[in-house]
Amino acid sequence: MTRVLLTGNGAAAWGARLANVDYVPVFPITPQTEIIETIARWIGDNEMDARLVTLESEHSMITAAGSAAATGVRVFSATSSQGLLYAMEMLYTVAGWRAPFVLVNVSRGLSAPITLEPDHNDILAARDSGFLQIHCSTCQEVLDSMLIAYRLAEDERVRLPVIVNLDGFYLSFTREPVELPEADSVRDYVGGYHTDTTLFRATSPASQGVAVLGGGPYSYFRYELHLAARNALTVYDELASLFAERFGREHPAIDTYQTADAEIVFVMMGSFATKARAAVDRLRDAGWRVGLVRPRLLRPFPHGQLRRILDGKQGVAVIDQNLSMGFGGVLHSELASALYGQTGAPKILVSFVAGLGGRDIADEEFFEMAAVTKQAVQKNEIPPPRLLYTESELREVRKLQAVAHVEREEIDKTRDENARGSQ
């Protein structure tokens, strides 16, 4: 075992290398590109026995990834944001083929306005596609999750592609110490690519992705996909336990911090949850009984485990780093559906939206969210959802708008003068 400093992108590349992938269809996009550049360099230097092909779009990239996996090789690919959305049709399609492979998504806010910094609207757009989703908060977790993800994807009870998600910039470009497991022990854990599925061969022809007529067969295959995704809950727990046994690191479906005696709990995903974790320490220093629940597995959604962890809690502050336009936070609604009507479920579930496009969440905001939630518990009344924004942020935007207005007036003035001049 070697301990090295790696970015989240570097950890993702190591995950693909250690998992012995055969095929890497790629397309560059910020902030993911470092992953494919790293793998391309290793292949060029004969440090990795794989084939890398640059497709002309992410739509084609996912098509090639799925068709190669369906032909019997281990596949890795990576994208971000607009790329994930450009590939959306094929995410649904290759999941329907039950083609097992691992895709890393480096989260980045969606256009418009176009930006480079992270939030989770990109990955949540893929929520219903049939890809399983593992959300990471550290570079070590990225590497470890990829190894678990390959086994999960290829398990005969699952046979579905998996997305491992990490946040752009905050994780993709942040160096952290990462333990690199020995190649042999990873090979032993991940194993060879399973071949007992539908594969295309000359002597055993197969048809894949064929049309069906009517809702009966269609529903059958869609239900099968859903049930396979639900199977992944049990399979994930088995694989995470085995991983902990072999490598000494725990990666449960839901990560919890200081929840045992907590009255108020933050629920958050991804790297920004490390900010919540730090805030929990400071709130506890100030005498608050707070904790943090961080779902790593979003698909399949771990309803049962969430119910157990939140059983008896007074209030929950769900911090969504995403925004479903005209609705609100996605994780909040998912959690509400898991808890509704359950005995012992917390009565107070408060929705906060924060961290869009990489917007920071300050310590005092975590304090405020805890206070709002506590107040809601005392009043036994759920406040309306909050979109976090500060007066100073608004002032900065007003300044930008003022500049834009001045420039616009100047353009208008020049145009009017020219018009008068030409009369």
Added chain:
Amino acid sequence: MSGASTAQKPLSEAKVTVYRRMKDLPSTHLLGGGTAMCAGCGGLEALHEVYDVIGANSIFVNAAGCMTLLSVYPFTPFRGSWLYTAMASAPAGAQGVRDALDILLEKKRMTAQEDMDVVVLTGDGSAYGMGLSSTSGAIERGLDFLYLCYDNEGYGNTGQQYSGATPHGARTATSKGAHGFTGYKKDLFSIWAAHKPVYVATVIGAEPLDLARKIEKAKALKGPRLIIALAPCPTGWDYDPIHTVEVGKLAVKTGVWPLKEYADGRIVHTKVPHERAPVEDYLKLQGRFRHLFDPQRDEALLAEIQARVDAYWAGVSE
């Protein structure tokens, strides 16, 4: 493009070994019958002929179109494999399959006996439009695959709306005006050939010997090989299915559909109609051009269509 023609013997002539005369063509087809294609489908006619040459050691990677309905669970007319992708990315599907097969061969995880010809099968809607980017990418990467486009000159599976392949003047579900489609058929052959792939050819099911020779040649080559089959379409072009072969033969005789191939940087016409029949002979068989003749002849449009065909052949030297 036509200026590139030369008097040299087509490469296909040298390599053809099996199909010298009509009687050399197989008398029974490999592709199963009873599919959902329309009676008289010119695309299916071409596919039958192509499949007889390609054989069952193949995987057909399909894009959304009429022929997506060839394989409806749990049936398929193919003896080999089939993969339906989506409308835009069948060539990328072929890329993934081909790369995976190569990797398996290289790493000795599969025997050479299990290898297959990878064939993309799409209509003109995908080939001329949505799928053009992924086709361009596959050619530039030198993908070893065969691409068969059945071109019925419109989005046939959705009721024949005009596409990038629709000819000037044709009436479609979205060009019902007095003069039909105002655009011009895109020159996909030249677009493909501009990429300098190993092989590009036009074929038609009504000329099975020319088709078989070209597919035989394409099968023997390695790299991107692309075929456009004009696919007379009784439902979309509005004629009786009994006339499919006749419409196809007239497309060639009138010079509307030049049979040609591109290889080694040269374009060669494989069947030159020396005494070209007037384009009217081809147009008047089809309901989609009825407005050119009825209630009165649209002389201007007929002359324009004829002039375009004449101009094309004027540029072809033999």
